[in-house]
Amino acid sequence: MIASNVRTAGAPQSRLVVYLVLGLALFSPAPYLEVVRHLVAGLPGLGLLGNWHVPAKSSLFRARQALGFEPLQVLFAATAKPMATESTPGAFGSAARSGDI
Known part of the structure; x- marks a missing residue:
């Protein structure tokens, strides 16, 4: 089952957490906090963060x-x-992809 609403008071939304894991x-x-800062670095200039904080x-x-993990x-x-x-x-050597080795 996919956690679709991982949200408690002050907790980030699931989609943001997936982005965080990819950023990590x-x-x-x-x-962690530096990764979040990297992920949102360009958003303030676009007016997309509002009053959001890390x-x-x-x-x-x-x-x-x-x-x-789901x-x-x-x-x-x-x-x-x-x-x-x-x-x-070069992608296939005989019957298998060379990345399959």
């Missing part, structure tokens, strides 16, 4: 735990597809 993968050495680190951690599993299943085709040079 992109900016792996950075701490949640406390503990709220982000709890929201990430509450989200679980939304990311669904995202992976929906987006992870082979990029190579039969005509891609």
Whole structure:
């Protein structure tokens, strides 16, 4: 089951938590709050944040735990597809893709 509404007082929404988890993968050495700052860096200039502020680190951690792995599993299943085709040079060695080894 996908957690569709991970929201308690002060907790971020599920969609934002998915973005946070993806951001944590992109900016792996950075701490949680720095990753959130990277993710929203361009939004104030667009007027999209309103009075929103970065949640406390503990709220982000709890929201990430509450989200679980299912939304990311669904995202992976929906987006992870082979990029190579039969005509891609070097992608297939004999009957298998070279990435399958």
